[in-house]
Amino acid sequence: MTCDRVALASEVCQCRPSEQRTRGGGPRSSRPRRGWDLAAGALSLGVWALMPKCPMCIAAYVALWTGLGLSLAAATYLRWSLLLVSSAVLIYLIVKRRLPALAGGFVRRFMPNR
Secondary structure (H helix, E strand, O other): OOOOOOOOOOOOOOOOOOOEOOOOOOOOHHHHHHHHHHHHHHHHHHHHHHHHOOOOHHHHHHHHHHHHOHHHHHHHHHHHHHHHHHHHHHHHHHHHHHHHHHHHHHHHHHHOOO
């Protein structure tokens, strides 16, 4: 038997603990999942904090670590690509974390009788 009912902030779901769902409707996230989310956020912030501004430095780091030579144009594209990907990961994590809370506020504000 599954719990098809989603409890709002003011309600309590009478399901078994393994069947309870969060306000967003999804299953509760497990501890390893939260750990992966934390690691992804830390890695994204690390990219922003440690990314050199100079494309020549990026090309030198890539050559030092991998032995591959990069042109300045390729290093510039690599820099912007890494920054954009890390930004997308951070935005995804923020939206994923905040969307259930925003949805619950919407329900309470615009549908008070539910």
